[in-house]
Amino acid sequence: MSTDVAQSEGWYQVRLTLPWVVPGAPGVQDAINIAVAEVGRRADASAVRSANISVQDVACPSCSWEMEAVLCTHGYAMVVLDITVVIEASSVDESTTLVKRELGSRMKDIPLTVVDSIPVDDIEDSSVSFAELGLPAGNRQETTEPSTSSNIHKSGS
Template identity: 85%
Template sequence: MNKHATHAEDWYQVRLTLPWVVPGAPGVQDAINIAVAEVGRRADASAVHSADISVQDVACPSCSWEMEAVLCTHGYAMVVLDITVEIEASSVDESTTLVKRELGSRMKDIPLTVLDSIAVDDIEDSSVSFAKLGLPAENRPEATDRSSSRNTTKSGR
């Protein structure tokens, strides 16, 4: 039984960041749409599951204002994307290796930087059940002290 447990494969969630160059993008939102669609198409063709793609946010060093990491110039745009995928592997190290192999073979000359990898079983269940969706936020079991303090602040105005 222990022999079977050592060869068991678990699901891991791996988060990566990658820059994507979009030639001929007429605007920032078009560049974002093209980059997300292209990376999504290539991720769908690989062995990874449930690819979640978003534009990376960066903060201004002087004022801390957060903005999307997109640089748009005449004729080219570069969009920095965060992609979170799930893959079946036997360890954290193997999960990052497999993801880089699967995505890297479909994205030639694109630097893939792994930000983190965690077993799917270790991720806290933050999903909301459909039965709780109709309840007001303060009546939901997962409501925190922070959300109730926001309610008191709003009622104090």
């Protein structure tokens, strides 16, 4: 590998959405737990540095009430998951291609839809400390440093 390519490599955060079918789920929460565990197990076996998995929220078109995107029927459930992974690549396009290749090979016949991809260095640390929750917005201290590895869940290597 040339040194020019190695120097241009960086970490990218890629967010995807995917449906996961859970056969034999006795209830909604069980279906969510099974789907998150199964996708997490497969993501840990890939070359991604970390994975953050959550259930996608959808809003009711009439009342705007937000709820988890889970459909549970007799014997089957479908859970729509948001998965955010961090992977090393040389560009945004390459990061999405690598993530789809890494996760797609472990999730056969599952449509992986890329929502966005951004360099990790461009991510703002928007966390607010618990001590600042009661303060008016003008009195809070804003952080301008990029997020550090402490905010990223390290998967087993």
